[in-house]
Amino acid sequence: MSFSVGQVARLAGITVRTLHHYDEIGLLTPGQRTHAGYRRYTDADLVRLQHILLYRELGFPLEEIAVILDEPATDELTHLRRQHELLTHRAQHLDKVIAAVERAMQARTAGLTLTPEERFEIFGDFRPEDHDAEVARRWGGTREYAESRRRVASYTKADWLELKAEAATISDDLIAAYKAGLPADGEHAMNLAERHRGHITRWFYDCTHDIHRGLGDLYVDDPRFTATFDALAPGLAGYLRQAIHANARRR
Numbered sequence: 001m002s003f004s005v006g007q008v009a010r011l012a013g014i015t016v017r018t019l020h021h022y023d024e025i026g027l028l029t030p031g032q033r034t035h036a037g038y039r040r041y042t043d044a045d046l047v048r049l050q051h052i053l054l055y056r057e058l059g060f061p062l063e064e065i066a067v068i069l070d071e072p073a074t075d076e077l078t079h080l081r082r083q084h085e086l087l088t089h090r091a092q093h094l095d096k097v098i099a100a101v102e103r104a105m106q107a108r109t110a111g112l113t114l115t116p117e118e119r120f121e122i123f124g125d126f127r128p129e130d131h132d133a134e135v136a137r138r139w140g141g142t143r144e145y146a147e148s149r150r151r152v153a154s155y156t157k158a159d160w161l162e163l164k165a166e167a168a169t170i171s172d173d174l175i176a177a178y179k180a181g182l183p184a185d186g187e188h189a190m191n192l193a194e195r196h197r198g199h200i201t202r203w204f205y206d207c208t209h210d211i212h213r214g215l216g217d218l219y220v221d222d223p224r225f226t227a228t229f230d231a232l233a234p235g236l237a238g239y240l241r242q243a244i245h246a247n248a249r250r251r
Contacts, residue, residue, distance in 0.1 A: 002032050002040035012049055027066050028052060047076060054083045058090065144205035151204060163203050170195050174240060175233045184242035193240065193247035209248040216244035 009016045022028035023039065028049055032040035041049075048069060055065045069079070155163070174192050182188050193212075200207040200215075207215075219225045219237045229237035 002042050003046070005030075005039045005041070008041045008046065008049065011046070012053060014053070022049075022052065022062075025062065025066075027062055027069075051076075051079050051083070054087075058083070058086050144207075144211065147205040166199055166203075170199055171232060174243075175236060178233055178236055178239045184239050185246035189239075189243040190247040190250055193243040196240070196244070197247070209251050212244050213248050216241035 003011070005016050005019050009019055019028070019039070023030065028045065030039040031042035031045050034040060051069055052065055055068065056062075060068070068074075170192065174189075174196075177189050177192060193216075197207050197209070197212045200212070219229060220241045226237040229240060
């Protein structure tokens with residue numbers, strides 16, 4: 001069975017001109033011709049064309065494809081295995097590119113306008129946008145969520161560095177109080193909890209004592225938050241929660 005040049009063009013999704021060019025440079029010479037001299041393509045020709053198009057998709061120039069396909073003792077299965085490996089590598093690369101674009105989209109949605117260098121300097125390998133969907137699901141309809149997004153959208157690198165330094169100072173003072181054995185419901189610990197609440201109010205939204213209590217519970221109930229605090233000092237998450245509740249009762 002053989003196919004005309006028009007039939008092959010339709011099957012392969014390419015132009016007749018392309019097939020003519022492949023014939024002219026010796027890359028794909030039809031296996032048959034009619035008495036009138038018209039090209040007729042055999043099944044073997046179609047297999048070769050498939051390999052040509054796959055290698056073209058992978059970015060190989062036509063001259064190199066000709067050398068590859070005409071290698072002695074190289075059968076169809078060898079070509080398919082090679083193409084599969086190359087396509088798999090490309091797919092993995094594209095997956096990384098797609099993930100990077102998605103993260104950039106999420107960052108824009110979250111209102112983060114820092115450059116990549118600034119983001120790495122401030123957040124390291126932590127990407128706030130990775131948690132944006134969950135945050136929106138939990139608190140997306142609240143006034144506090146809207147206020148936080150509005151403020152964050154305007155922050156510069158200097159703002160983020162100041163925010164980070166302030167948070168680190170509060171964490172260091174909490175760790176010191178905890179390791180010193182100061183009671184969570186004592187005045188010093190309660191004052192630290194109030195500083196923590198003030199930090200949130202200053203940078204994100206008006207954190208009322210009721211909201212603050214909820215955050216304290218979250219730090220213990222959500223193992224991700226617990227792990228973050230307890231990595232600084234085992235038991236710190238529970239200590240902060242107690243201090244937050246004590247401070248709320250005091251107020």
